Amino acid sequence: MRTSLCDELGIEHPVLGFTPSEHVAAAISRAGGMGVLGCVRYNDAADLDRALTWMDENTDGKPYGVDIVMPAKVPAEGTSFDLDKLIPEGHKDFVQRTLLKLGVPPLPDGESGEGVLGWLHSVARSHVDVALEHPIRLIANALGSPPDDVIKRVHDHGVPVAALAGKAEHARRHVANGVDLVVAQGYEAGGHTGEIATMVLVPEIVDAVDVPVLAAGGIGSGRQMAAALALGASGVWMGSYWLTTAEYTQNDATQQALLAAGSSDTVRTRIYTGKPARLLKTRWTEAWSSDDAPDPLPMPLQNLLVSEAHQRIARSGDPAVVSMPVGQIVGRMNEVRPVADVMATLLREFDEAVERLDKLR
Amino acid sequence: MRTSLCDELGIEHPVLGFTPSEHVAAAISRAGGMGVLGCVRYNDAADLDRALTWMDENTDGKPYGVDIVMPAKVPAEGTSFDLDKLIPEGHKDFVQRTLLKLGVPPLPDGESGEGVLGWLHSVARSHVDVALEHPIRLIANALGSPPDDVIKRVHDHGVPVAALAGKAEHARRHVANGVDLVVAQGYEAGGHTGEIATMVLVPEIVDAVDVPVLAAGGIGSGRQMAAALALGASGVWMGSYWLTTAEYTQNDATQQALLAAGSSDTVRTRIYTGKPARLLKTRWTEAWSSDDAPDPLPMPLQNLLVSEAHQRIARSGDPAVVSMPVGQIVGRMNEVRPVADVMATLLREFDEAVERLDKLR
Incomplete structure (x- = not known):
């Protein structure tokens, strides 16, 4: 399978894989797709620099990209300590009470509970700075168009910019802002997602803009x-599906929970970042639907509120309480396989599907 | 385009069209698909008999089907007068207050406000009785498997039974109950719909059952x-898209509202029947999200509660307050065209899409 997108990005197969793991991202690129490394978890730009250096050494010169989280409108800034003052005590109490109820132990003495700062504009800018010092072939923004000056800088480096869109009007705006590729992310997708399902959204965005469109949400075969x-669509953007690959070694409990989940076991909620995002449904997400649960805070406060909880949950190793963005495709994520196998299966099944369709004409 | 489903149902194109209008249903059958007439609005079986007789005379001998609404579990029965006693006064007050606020006039003197009784088991059974006296080629049930004895009777007439499913486990149950065709209805669909989007649901159901599967939700091109x-999928099941055909002449205000709506202008809510169903978002649906709105009642009470309101709304001719089930595909319903034109476009676009895909291999 080859589309014009392949020439544009210098890849063999029009499969872009978003992942928080540099190991998975490198494996996707080596398999002929494009691995796109999520930067949000790197509070310290030097850590991102090290991850990208590792990727430079492990992608056989194949193209890869990065994904940043940068709202076009600059939100409240400051260190996590300053922002912490904006979080109501009642919210903090609820989180502590819930973790206690769910049996999630505190962090070991001396371990930091510092939040994920990649949601902050200044930190996201440091990600762009670092990424542009590496031979990246794409910068994608998970929250729409990046600010004008960022788009200009990235373009000056000869790197295209992609942006996620959940509505045709957002896609139009992105392209007007200079975005080169639109990721049409449907309702069924993991992470931040809108109300319109992929089946309806993709043709709507394809018809609305004159740049290549990647389909996201519900794709795992x-x-x-x-x-x-x-x-x-000119290609696909897959995120969830790589979480059960052999190269994704960040958390065993998460993989166990994902392998066991069905397509009904997700929930779209504001508890992860303050904006609606689809997560695996667990005892943690269910706790936020109880009568005594507060309303989630706006971005970036909500993520700061729950970030120590996320670290405690990750450490607890309990699959029943994981906090993990994933799409409805989780129902098809039933075994751990190497990225190269997943890619080979995708391409073979694609050929079979097209052959089957061709016979119906 | 021809699939095995075409032979099974004796149709030219694997396009099943659900519609409350016998004119639209007949036109779909004449165009080589299968028109499936929704029976729920026929309180009096004699009226359904007349509609089917008209279809017999206007389908050129082409196959058509009917759609009934029959829960496998028999719900509360009785006349609308008996059931009326189960509806809380507070709910009735809210409806009256809302209609007043929205400027919807009362029904003219002497006009009945009787509810739609097709949701009642006894009335749905009368629809089956009448339908089996006509040369129908399919009975579909909008609420899962019909009861065993109904399936048996329909099969004894040599007529296959279809049932809607929003989850793979429902589809498996339907087939175990003797259902011959499963309609996999995704989140984006109009009317009763679950949480799983078409992109994820269809392959899941195809893999779960060994009968032909029709894809529903998000299909209009x-x-x-x-x-x-x-x-x-072995074919498609389309409902919403026919509401803006020239043959659908039941309500001008509804068509105006649908033509103007975008894909974001729907809402999944329990206010129509008591079960989650996707409707056009209007001032009427929005009123049910206000702080003073009561929770919707269970089926069949909710539909009885709002049925006089539905008649008043329909009569008012105000596009801003219509109450109409429709899917997210409404964003693509932008002009009134004859059914035959819609069908021709679908087939041409299908060929183009498959040709385009074939070139990518």
Whole structure:
């Protein structure tokens, strides 16, 4: 399978893989797709620099990209200590009470509970600075168009910019702002997602803009890839599916929970970042639907509120309470396989689906 | 485009069209698909008999079907007068207050405000009785498997039974109950719908059952039809899209509202029947999200509660307050066209999409 996107990005297969793991990202690039490393978890730009240096050494010269989280409108800034003052005590109490109820132990003495700062504009800018010192071939922004000056700088380096969109009007705005690729992210996707499902959203965005569109949300098989391309997409953007690959070694409990989950076991909620995002449904997400749960805070406060909880949950190793963005495709994530196997299966199934369709004409 | 479903149902194109209008249903059948007439609005079986007789005379001998609304579990029965006693006064007050606020006039003197009784088991059974006296080629049930004895009777007439499913486990149960065709209805669909989007649901159900699967939800173009078939469906089930055809002449205000709506202008809510159903978002649906709105009642009470309101709204002719089930595909419903034109476009676009895909291999 080859689309014009392949030439544009210098890749073999129009499969872009978003992942928080440099090991997974490198494996996707080596398999002929494009690995896109999520930067949000790097509070210290030097750590991101090290991860990208590792990728430079482990991608056989194949193209890769990075994903930043940068709202076009600059939000409240400051260190996590300053922002902490804006978080109501009642919210903090609820989080502590819930963790106690769920049996999630505190962090060991001396371990930091510092939040994920990648949601802050200044930190996201440091990610761009570092990324542009590496041979990246794409910067994607998970929260729409980056600010004008960032787009200009990235373009000056000859690197295209992608932006996620959940509505045709957002896609139009991105392209007007200079974005080169639109990721049409449907309701069923993991992480930040809107109300319109992939089946409806993709053709709507394809018809609305004159740049290549990647379909995201609900894609984890070659049949779904064929469907995405039938809808008019130039390629696919997959995030969830790589979380159960062999190269994703960040958390065993998370993989166990994902392998066991069905397509009904996700929930779209504001508890992760303050904006609606689809997560695995667990005892943690369910606790936020109880009668005594407060309303989630706006971005970036909500993520700061829950970030120590996320670290405690990750450490607890309990699959029943994980806090993890994932799409409805989780129902098809039932075994741990190497990235190269996943890619080979996707391509084979795509061919089979197109062959089957061709016979119906 | 021809699938095995075409032979099974005796149709030219694997396009099943659900519609409350016998004119639209007949036109779909004449165009080579299968029109499926929604029976729920026929309180009096004699009226349904007349509609089907008209269809017999206006389908050129082409196959057509009917759609009933029959829960497998028999709900509370009785006349609308008996059931009326179960509806709290506070709910009735809210409806009256809301209609007043929205400027919806009362019904003219002497006009009945009787509810839609097709949701009642006894009335749905009368629909089956009448339908089996006509040369129908399909009975579909909008609420899962019909009761065993109904399936048996329909099969004894040599007529296959279809049932809607929003989860793979429901589809498995339907097939175990003897259902012959499963309609996999995704989140984006109009009317009763679950949480799982078409992109994820269709392959899941295709893999779960060994009967043909129709994809429903988000389908209004040949690209979407090609996507549905790429996902493994044997055909498509379209409902919303026919509401803006020239043959659908039941209500001008509704068509105006649908033509103007975008894909974001729907809402999934329990206010229509008591079960989650996707409706056009209007001042009427928004009123039910206000602080003083009561929780919707269970089926069949909710529909009885709002049925006089539905008649008043329909009569008022105000597009801003219509109460109409429709899917997210409403964003693509932008002009009134004859059914035959819609069908021709679907088939042409399907061919184009498959040709385009074929070139990517």
